[in-house]
Amino acid sequence: MPELCEVEQYRVLASTAVGRAITSIRVPDDRYLGRGLTVGALRAAVTGLTIVDARRHGKVLLLDSVGGAGRHVIGLRFGMTGRLLVDGSAAIDSLIYGPTRDESAWDRFALVFDHGDLRVRDARRLGRVELDPDLRRLGPDVLVVDPEHIGVAIGAGDRAIKAVLLDQSVLAGVGNLLADEILFRAGVAPGRQTRSLSSGERARLAELIPETVRDLLDRGGSHLGDLQPSRRPGGACPIDGTALRRDTVGGRTSFWCPAHQV
């Protein structure tokens, strides 16, 4: 699920937990905690704190929590399949796997309140819970910086533009689906070296990056792009009908149109 669009929906959902005090936590499998963090340390740090804000930086959800025991930020990363539930309801697609299966077996972490709870449900367990996460390795959130900054941040080196878009230390928030959609709209091939971009292409890309993210956010998810339905083996370009190419770029599967993405 989660790229920036999904985590932004999680943030809105999490804001319904603002003002609630953490009574206890549930961590059925401590492998779900970030490096060096133990259940005991996390429990001691956050029990009794009240959530005062829900923020997002890139794909990370941040829960600011304060109380007599101090002030902490609970950081949630959702990996590929993590979802957020507050009081048992999800922000999105709660029935993607059908009603037959007991998804509660995938609950990896919970903040329990006097009334209700906030849960992370993650089949693949690639997500993580962190305490006071170090965000220094993340670039600016892609929806916060202006296009001029984005144009500069992209750089002009020999890396593939798609690898740069996926690099969270350059810009935080863009994942594999958003990257393919952005490059599709920009008419730029994923393997293009950033130094080969003309100033016009660079400027257009810099505008299209946040614009595309906002558009898919409005539509309701990173998987609702124009390219997405064709993003499969045998798919045809929705613009010109050309057979899409499927290549690995930046380490990820990339679908693109060889006719209009140049």
Next chain:
DNA sequence: CCGGATGTTCACCT
């Protein structure tokens, strides 16, 4: 049974 999946990290090359 096999390959692939919206993410991140690490070891190992070049």
Next chain:
DNA sequence: GAGGTGAACATCCG
């Protein structure tokens, strides 16, 4: 040092 590759993580789905 920079950048790429592949594996690992763990599980489900087609």
